[in-house]
Amino acid sequence: METTINLRRLFDFSQLPIIITGAILAVLTVSIILMFLYQLLKDWKRKEKEQKQIVEEKVFVKPDMTKLKAEYLALLDGIEAKFNEDPTKIRPAYEGMSRVVRDFVYRATGTEVDKFALYEINQTEYKGLANLVGEYYQPEFDKISEGDVRDHLAKSRRLVSEWN
Numbered sequence: 001m002e003t004t005i006n007l008r009r010l011f012d013f014s015q016l017p018i019i020i021t022g023a024i025l026a027v028l029t030v031s032i033i034l035m036f037l038y039q040l041l042k043d044w045k046r047k048e049k050e051q052k053q054i055v056e057e058k059v060f061v062k063p064d065m066t067k068l069k070a071e072y073l074a075l076l077d078g079i080e081a082k083f084n085e086d087p088t089k090i091r092p093a094y095e096g097m098s099r100v101v102r103d104f105v106y107r108a109t110g111t112e113v114d115k116f117a118l119y120e121i122n123q124t125e126y127k128g129l130a131n132l133v134g135e136y137y138q139p140e141f142d143k144i145s146e147g148d149v150r151d152h153l154a155k156s157r158r159l160v161s162e163w164n
Helices: 016-055 065-085 090-109 118-122 127-141 149-161
Strands: none
Touching (some): 090 127, 090 149, 118 127
C-alpha cells in the first residue's frame, strides 16, 4: 500500500497575518525605545533645573533695621488710623497686624514666616512673634471678633521696635 503525501510550499498561505504581526511588533519595539528615551531626557532636564535652582538661591542681606522698623511702624499707624475711623472693624485690624508683623520678621530675618501657620511659627526661634500671632488668632478667626485692638497694636509696635 502506497501512501502519498503532498507537502505544501512554505509560503503557500497568506502572508498578510505575518506582515501585520511583524508591523505590530516593530511599532511596539519603537514605542518602548521612545518611552525609554523620553524618561531619560525628562530626568536629565529635571536634574538640570535642580542645579539651576541651587545656584539661584537667594542670599539674605540684612536690611537697615532703623529704616525697616520705621516702615513697619508706619504700617501699624495706618492700621490704627483705619480702626479709629470705624472701631467696629476689629477683624481687619487683626488681619492687618498679623500680616505686618509676619512680613516684618520675614524682611528682618529672611525666614518666610509670612507664609507659616501658627504651629510652624512656634517651631522657629521667634517665640515673641509666635505668642503675638497666637493672641491674634481668636479675634481674627472667631465668628464674633472681640479683642483689644489698641493693646495689640502696642504689642505689635513693641515687637517691631525692640527687634534686633
